[in-house]
Amino acid sequence: GENVEQHPSTLSVQEGDSAVIKCTYSDSASNYFPWYKQELGKRPQLIIDIRSNVGEKKDQRIAVTLNKTAKHFSLHITETQPEDSAVYFCAASRQGGSYIPTFGRGTSLIVHP
Amino acid sequence: DAGITQSPRHKVTETGTPVTLRCHQTENHRYMYWYRQDPGHGLRLIHYSYGVKDTDKGEVSDGYSVSRSKTEDFLLTLESATSSQTSVYFCATSPGLATNEQFFGPGTRLTVL
Numbered sequence: 001g002e003n004v005e006q007h008p009s010t011l012s013v014q015e016g017d018s019a020v021i022k023c024t025y026s027d028s029a030s031n032y033f034p035w036y037k038q039e040l041g042k043r044p045q046l047i048i049d050i051r052s053n054v055g056e057k058k059d060q061r062i063a064v065t066l067n068k069t070a071k072h073f074s075l076h077i078t079e080t081q082p083e084d085s086a087v088y089f090c091a092a093s094r095q096g097g098s099y100i101p102t103f104g105r106g107t108s109l110i111v112h113p
Numbered sequence: 114d115a116g117i118t119q120s121p122r123h124k125v126t127e128t129g130t131p132v133t134l135r136c137h138q139t140e141n142h143r144y145m146y147w148y149r150q151d152p153g154h155g156l157r158l159i160h161y162s163y164g165v166k167d168t169d170k171g172e173v174s175d176g177y178s179v180s181r182s183k184t185e186d187f188l189l190t191l192e193s194a195t196s197s198q199t200s201v202y203f204c205a206t207s208p209g210l211a212t213n214e215q216f217f218g219p220g221t222r223l224t225v226l
Contacts, residue, residue, distance in 0.1 A: 009153075032213050043203065043217040044156070089155060097144055097209030098163065100171075105155035 002027040004092050006104025014112050019080050021107045023090035024072040032095040033066060033073045038087045038106075047088075048075070051095060080111045116140040117218040119204050125224045132191040134221050136204030138184075142216070143209030145187040147171075147179060149200040150220075156203065162187055163209070194225045 003026040013019050023033075031052035036044040050057045050064045050073065057064050061080075066073040073092075077084055087108050091101035117138045126132050136145060147159040158171030160179040168179050176198060178190045191198055204218040 006155075034214065036215075043219050044215075045217070046214050049214070093213050095213060096211065097207055097213060099213055100146070100158065100161060101213055101215065103156045105153065 002030060002092055002102040004090060004102045004104045006090050006107060008107060009105065010108045010110070012110045012112065013080055015080060015082060017080055019077045019084070019109055019111075021075045021088055021090070021109070022072060023074070023092070023104050024070075025092040025102075026071065027092070027094075028068075028071065029094055030092040032093050032099075032101075033064070034091050034101065035062075035064060035075050036089045036091070036103075038089065040086070044089060077109075080109075082111050082113050085109055085111045117204060117206055117216055119202075119218040119221050121221060122219065123222045125226065126194050127226050128195055129193050132194050132223065132225075134189045134202055134204075134223070136187045136189070136218055138187075138204075138206050140206055140208070140216065141184060142206035143184075144207040145181065146205040146207075146215065147177070147187065147189045148203045148205065149173065149198075150203060151200050159189065159202075191223075194223075196225050199223060199225045 006023045034049035037047045038044040063076045087106045090104040093099040093101040120135045146161040148156040157173045162168045162181040202221045205215040
């Protein structure tokens with residue numbers, strides 16, 4: 001089965017800095033890579049995803065990059081703000097509703113004002 | 114967010130008692146999942162359902178059972194609660210079409226004394 005490793009487990013940055021969270025996966029057949037954000041006491045919510053036919057995807061201050069050869073993908077947050085403080089989860093699976101994502105263990109991002 | 118609800122939201126129980134958690138969705142999503150979230154472990158899949166009366170085990174299914182008699186309801190039962198099952202439990206749903214995106218409920222905090 002799929003195995004997803006996520007690093008770092010905790011990331012502390014100053015407001016305005018960039019933050020990068022990295023994940024590796026093991027199943028070369030995986031082609032769907034979502035990122036979820038979970039604010040304190042809230043439910044996880046999808047913030048961005050990437051499919052294996054693209055190498056990078058951006059949405060305002062967040063971007064995700066994918067390197068299929070190396071089997072790793074990363075979340076980049078630029079110009080961090082205190083409201084970016086949350087736990088971020090990466091996941092990997094084959095695309096299609098019958099496939100269940102395997103989640104990384106999460107990264108706690110703390111943005112200091 | 115209002116499309117997926119969980120009940121109860123908080124529960125304290127004693128070791129050895131049975132506990133049932135309910136997930137209710139109004140999205141008509143085909144797939145439903147139960148996860149537990151513990152510090153350092155991320156989201157771990159307990160059981161999932163790919164249709165009414167169709168369920169299967171996840172990676173941490175021991176001590177748990179599920180039932181889905183209607184599209185909208187997915188029940189998780191702890192047959193005899195233990196302290197190791199103290200956790201936050203999240204239900205999630207997925208449309209089951211081309212996307213694997215998961216939509217999470219608000220979570221249930223369960224404490225087993």
